Amino acid sequence: MARRDISGAVDFAYLEGFAMGDQTVIEEVLALFREQAALWTPMLDPGHPGWRDAVHTVKGAARGVGANALGEVCQRAEDGQASLDEVKTALDTALLDIAAYVHEQALRSLKG
Template sequence: MARRDISGAVDFAYLEGFAAGDQGVIEEVLALFREQAALWTPMLTHDHPGWRDAVHTVKGAARGVGAVTLGDVCQRAEDGEASLGDVKTALDAVLLDIAAYVHEQALRSLKG
């Protein structure tokens, strides 16, 4: 994976600006997002009583890291205009972008 694999599901420029370019903070935020995504994913089914809370939490976290499309899909799911499958698909795209970004940063640190 490399920067070319980033699809645009996350606006990393937004995140970098928000973190004032502090790569340590960015890495920590992205690691927390990935850890939390592992907890949210099993809740993203109508069979789970907390699915609405999970979608709402994902929406806020997504917007916090610059994943605007995921946040918007979550809002539409809360409004009954998008499915939980749509949320999962958008979440997967964000996680792939995060993996590519983290990989790219690791490669840069090796070159430095």
């Protein structure tokens, strides 16, 4: 994975600016997002009683890391205009971008 694998689902420039370029903070935020995504995913099912709360939580977290497309899909799901499958797809896309970004940063640190 490398920068070429980043689809644009996450605005890393936004996150880098918000964290004032502190790579340690960025890594911690992205790790927390990934850990939380593992908890949210099972809740993104129409049969789960907490799916609305999960979508709302994902929306806020997504916007916080710069995953704007995911945040928008979550908003549409809250408004009844998008399905939970669309939310899961957008979450997966954001997670793939995050994985590619983290991989690229790890390679940069090795070149150091």
